[in-house]
Amino acid sequence: MSPAPALKPGQPVGKALLDVAAAILAEAQGVLDDRTRAPTLKVHDTRRAMKRWRAFLRMMEPFVGEGARQLRIDGRELARSLGAARDAQSAIDAFDDATKAGDAAEAADAAEEGEGVSRPPPLSAQSLKTIRKRLESLRDEGERSLWNDAVRAQIADYLAQARAQVAQWDLDAVRFDEFADMLAKTYRRGRRAVPESWEDISPEELHELRRRVVEHRYQMELIEPLWPRLGRIWVDEAQRLRTRLGRYQDLAVLGEKAALRQPLAHWRAKLAPLIAERQDAHAKAARKVAARLYAEPSKAFRRRLEALWESQTDN
Helix, strand or coil, X not given: CCCCCCCCCCCCHHHHHHHHHHHHHHHHHHHHHCCCCCHHHHHHHHHHHHHHHHHHHHHHHHHHCHHHHHHHHHHHHHHHCCHHHHHHHHHHHHHHHXXXXXXXXXXXXXXXHCCCCCCCXXXXXXXXXXXXXXXXXXXXXXXXXXXXXXXXXXXXXXXXXXXXXXXXXXXXXXXXXXXXXXXXXXXXXXXXXXXXCCCCCCHHHHHHHHHHHHXXXXXXXXXXXXXXXXXXXXXXXXXXXHHHHHHHHHHHHHHHHCCCCCCCHHHHHHHHHHHHHHHHHHHHHHHHXXXXXXXXXXXXXXXXXXXXXXXXXXX
């Protein structure tokens, strides 16, 4: 497998960006065309490809105009249309996090925090089986209703429109300092989204931070060749933060399904403390990673990128 397109010192920035756009759209098209992929993976992989695409489009707006902004908005709405099916899988992932995988996960988190392990009372084996079966039924029902010919046609039309627009982009004049400025803006948005206080943090605040981290993570992939070893570590660190915040959000989805008159309401009293315990562990871990990832001011971050580019271009 050939490496993913990225910016490389000494090579035109605009050409690299066009290659990146083509690769992202090809990835999304490949998911759509793969008849062997299970619906759960199709939904997940389509949404992931659209997140990468939207992160890329946010950077491209100053260079290609309103068309990129509209593509980003349309892509967001398309991904949201698959949200119900994805939420059901998220609840399953959260259920596993809070129950099956919880003992080992909490032990690791507690060791990192230097604390003892004290878990809420577990659910019975029968309750575990019943809850999982109910969540799987919700997921399967959502996939059947959302992943259909009409949705596939809508995604195919969007990808065709995106390819047509990319073919018209003229990026010959794009300079690296302009590109670095857009990376720094995304970094600054993420840094501003980091809570000043992590006490009593809301799911909405952490969801906003996660959105910014996702953008930053995908954008940083484009400059790994400037900083091969540390660049990979940086992307991994962003992914680690994204994962923690995502698990927190998945647990919030599970909590919604245990609310009054919701499918898991019968087990609310048992699920609530499990959810709260795991959310607290993920928030504590996310706080540490966020402090490392967003340690420097955005201006210093931008200067670092430009210095790396210039040093390698001159060699």
